[in-house]
Amino acid sequence: MTTRKKTRLVVIGNGMAGMRTLEELLKLAPDMYDITVFGAEPHGNYNRILLSPVLAGEMTIKDIMLNDVDWYAQNGITLHLNKKVTQIDRVRRKVIAGDGTEADYDRLLLATGSNPFMLPVPGKDLPGVVSYRDIKDTDEMIEAASRYRHAVVIGGGLLGLEAANGLRLRGMDVTVVHLMPWLMERQLDRTAAGLLQQSLEAKGLKFLLEKQTAELIAGESGRVCAIKFKDGETLSADLVVMAVGIRPNTELAETASLYCNRGVVVNDTMQTYDPRIYAVGECVSHRGIAYGLVAPLFEQAKVCANHLAQLGISRYTGSVTSTKLKVTGIDLFSAGDFIGGEGTEEIVLSDPSGGVYKKLVVKDDKIVGGVLYGDTAEGSWYFQLLRDGQNIRELRGRLMSGQSHLGNSGHQGQNNAASMPDEMEVCGCNGVCKGTIVKAIKEKGLFTLEEVRKHTKASSSCGSCTGLVEQILASTIGGAYQPVDASRKPLCGCTDYTHEEIRKAIVERKLKSIPEAMGFFEWRNVNGCASCRPALNYYLLCAWPHDYQDDPQSRFINERAHANIQKDGSYSVIPRIYGGVTTPEQLKRIAEVAEKYAVPTVKLTGGQRIDLLGVKKEDLPKVWADLDMPSGFAYGKSIRTVKTCVGSEWCRFGVQDSTNLGIALEKALDRMWAPHKVKLAVSGCPRNCAEATIKDVGIVGVDSGWEIYVAGNGGIKAEVSLFLVKVKSAEEVMEYASAFIQLYREEARYLDRTVHWVQRVGMDYVKKRIVADAAGRKALHERLADALRDEKDPWQERVRGVEAQEFVPIRL
Amino acid sequence: MSEWMRVCPLEEIPRLGSRVVQTGKGDIAVFRNGLDEVFALRDQCPHKGGPLSQGIVFDRKVTCPLHSLTVQLDSGEAVAPDEGCTQRYRARVDKGEVYLNIS
Ligand code: SRM
Ligand SMILES: Cc1cc2nc3c(=O)[nH]c(=O)nc-3n(C[C@H](O)[C@H](O)[C@H](O)COP(=O)(O)OP(=O)(O)OC[C@H]3O[C@@H](n4cnc5c(N)ncnc54)[C@H](O)[C@@H]3O)c2cc1C
């Protein structure tokens, strides 16, 4: 037997970026490489950003380990701890450590991070002068805090303030010395910095601004005892922490003659000028930028792993970053160009006595930066708008009050995570408290919303508390949390391709089955997963309404059984009652069925129809046969209801026949599948008794015709719909409404309600396609009618015996 | 002693699907995956008792229809980070027929 020798990968630097790259690589190609890791520190891989809570006494070193030594062993990785690589021999392709240990490589990964910058002043090497970078520094600071009194932190940036806060909490008398006129000048404007300084002063910190350090003075013991400034003043100091900046650690790369320019220069595939050598993390310069936060490093790690695994499909194109300060009780957010200037405008909300300040910098109707102090609830939303470059013209009026203020249900109207006590419930669906989430993030080393959802279940059900969970994540791990890039959302974990790319290929490449689509995009898991299969099934069905063979096994149970599963495993049956209008004959039939099958609960739904709850699965086809009514699709990502009011036929105020228009719409859209559920309503006058303004499509009759509103939502987060157009006749309503719905069907992502989709593409776009383009509108309207022409009623089909197995248990 | 009971022909379980088998020991979900392997689990999710037979099957896993916990078909264990376990039974295919052993 011959065993092929595996390719050798050597990693220099056992930190966050290097090990994240290995984790990503092991997911993609677990057996491809023989891996060796060198780390200059004597520890496994730990979460460096949580050194701040360790210093503050909120956590221990043990809590912040990401990959302990066992992890390396389990993955067959050779780990050399406490060994600093001093030479790379690119000709012989080997690296050599200080103690003489050597390792040969086929591929090399540099992840050497950065070095703290030390001010070149006399006394910088005295005992008691430390930087703040690793466990050793942190231990030294903790030790000093237990023996000495006066601490001076040089540098009023993120790192300096976190150090100062930690030392203060450990009982030291702390002064922060800063060269600039205000704190965190690279993230905050003067006003926000002023508020921050006030809150930190209230915590007992002292500040000396616009002070330049001249010298550090030694005491009798040889340890530092004071700091002297350019202006001649001095200040006692038994511990001096230098936090004035970092420099990419390129020393090793430079001795190996790799091209460096304020960082090891890499291209979009994270390769250095030597194509065998990759580099990631803080040591790297990509398109002229060296990053100092975790989020970009993770993106780089993902791309690098993809290329190391020889998949070669992804590119790193740079990151937009945002900042959070990890000081408990202080809420601050900053991103992008927060100062502004020529050609920009500012939207500001300033309430200094309330401790709240918000500023957004806008250019050409796009957010280019912002600072939030005191209330950062909207931070992730603004950041998303910034990064997606979304046009905010229509949002302007709502920007400051924000997204989460209105209409959010399920967490007592809370929208500020910082002010919530630990025991307060954040996720009302799964009963998860704030403390539980914070604990999981810290102890399990979670970095993304997805990971928090998986581990705690918080925000994994209805999602209304997503904003709160994001805030908690951001304040726990600082700038390491960045909301996912909404404009490039992979379909699911099985692929890196986006919804849009996949939809496009399905049409252009004429992919007509799930296996074909998965094959074309080289899905990672053969049968996909419970997220992508339903999405693909819908995309195929929408693209090929007459050719695609629907796959019941790729549908969620409700759509497979054509009824809603209940918590006890029984089902509910909701027949269609067009426009909410029924007859005595229909009611009698429903009553008889309910009696015959001993249905435990008969309920009127919020959608103007009748629900028979607690039907056994086996009985479903019989119940449907006896009801002899069409399926109400109450279980589907599909047309649900068209609610109506009594309208001009009876109502003394009615100006339009809303009832009959509603029935006509519901008939036209009958049996329609969609990215998510679709609900309409028609009201006969502006009193709007059918609640048309919180529906996907809402129609309001006025004396001179009909107003059409779209993209409303009455659920998890109430959204009032937006005005689309006013038309004269019922026929026009049919055309506009169905064209809008077809556009949604063709372009939205699976599980987007209309509101989510419209918020992404913008109402201008929708108006352009539906109102301005008459021919396009007609074509959309016709495509929908064509797609529905041969859809059959699923209940009647099953009454005829289709998929009988689904409903019949086997008895042994 | 082991007792193998014949359940049904393999074709009567949809690929990437399941059937519910009612036995003296309660409902058992018999799954068939994409490779035509068969597995049997007690039809109760370790989370809140949801019927696993009604879930979506992929690989050697099923996602519960009620709150999306994913359970490993070959062990009955919940997939990490979730926790919990449901009773697993032996199942096999022989000459196109599915057999179940619940002894
Ligand atoms: C039966 C009903 C409650 C009732 O007794 O009235 C109901 C029941 C359920 N709703 Fe609803 N919703 C019902 C009207 C509504 C309404 C009111 C309406 O339609 O006018 C809303 C708000 C309007 C809206 O959708 O914008 C509503 C917003 C939701 C939401 C939140 C949707 C959102 O986008 O925010 C969910 C969760 C989801 O879909 O993810 C939901 C989910 C559910 C589910 C399907 C939960 C589930 O996944 O099992 C419930 C199924 C129970 C069952 O087995 O029948 N239901 N649900 C109503 C059925 C109406 C019908 O005749 O079809
Ligand atoms: C106290 C603190 C708080 C922070 N807070 C945040 C925050 O809130 N949010 C955020 O996004 N970021 C934060 N950061 C920054 C974040 O930690 C870094 O961006 C990240 O750790 C960089 O990862 P890296 O792998 O590039 O470097 P590192 O994690 O520094 O890893 C590099 C490793 O390589 C080793 N090494 C270097 N040279 C050699 C060699 N020649 N041979 C062998 N090994 C070598 C080093 O010893 C080190 O262990 C914080 C940093 C600190 C220090």
Ligand code: SF4
């Ligand atoms: S019917 Fe709707 S609101 Fe009521 S419990 Fe179910 S999902 Fe929640």
Ligand code: FES
């Ligand atoms: S019952 Fe299965 S996930 Fe809750």
